[in-house]
Amino acid sequence: MKPMLAAVLALLLSCPAFAQPASDRQDAAILAVVESFRTAILDKDRERFVALFIPGTVTWQSVRSDGRMREIRARDPGAQRLRINPASSHLSFIDEIVGETARSEETFDNLRIQSDGDIASVVFDYRFLADGRETNRGTEAWHLLRGDDGWRIASVVWSVNPPPSQQATLAQH
Numbered sequence: 770m771k772p773m774l775a776a777v778l779a780l781l782l783s784c785p786a787f788a789q790p791a792s793d794r795q796d797a798a799i800l801a802v803v804e805s806f807r808t809a810i811l812d813k814d815r816e817r818f819v820a821l822f823i824p825g826t827v828t829w830q831s832v833r834s835d836g837r838m839r840e841i842r843a844r845d846p847g848a849q850r851l852r853i854n855p856a857s858s859h860l861s862f863i864d865e866i867v868g869e870t871a872r873s874e875e876t877f878d879n880l881r882i883q884s885d886g887d888i889a890s891v892v893f894d895y896r897f898l899a900d901g902r903e904t905n906r907g908t909e910a911w912h913l914l915r916g917d918d919g920w921r922i923a924s925v926v927w928s929v930n931p932p933p934s935q936q937a938t939l940a941q942h
Contacts (some may be wrong), residue, residue: 795884795915799884805882806818811873826840829857833850877894889915890912892908895927896932907928
């Protein structure tokens with residue numbers, strides 16, 4: 770019996786799905802969500818984008834940086850750093866992208882994942898581009914939940930900074 774158990778165990782451990790640590794498989798599944806988010810924006814694929822999120826209400830909130838506030842307050846002295854807009858959501862975001870003729874792209878760098886297997890946080894530096902021109906950048910953070918059908922995004926929060934081409938000009942004002 771022991772030789773049979775050893776043979777079965779050796780066979781299981783030789784399979785890549787079993788040999789790969791659970792945390793690596795989780796990270797790969799979470800990275801697949803990030804990549805699908807990125808390509809859904811590029812492809813203007815509303816259906817694929819929406820499927821990445823939990824059903825119902827998703828937190829979707831930005832905060833403006835000091836540099837962005839200087840730029841905005843030059844035109845609107847009463848502008849608020851943290852503007853809460855109930856109409857702004859992941860759905861309005863993708864609808865705007867799908868409705869534009871401009872090519873939209875979001876890039877991700879310095880990605881960090883923390884997970885216990887059921888919940889995950891993903892934090893990264895992002896750049897948003899319209900027709901290849903950077904419009905803003907900052908840090909973005911997501912919370913994901915693992916359901917029976919895989920990982921889904923429950924919240925997205927991000928900072929909004931002007932692109933480097935505007936930062937030098939804004940610092941002088």
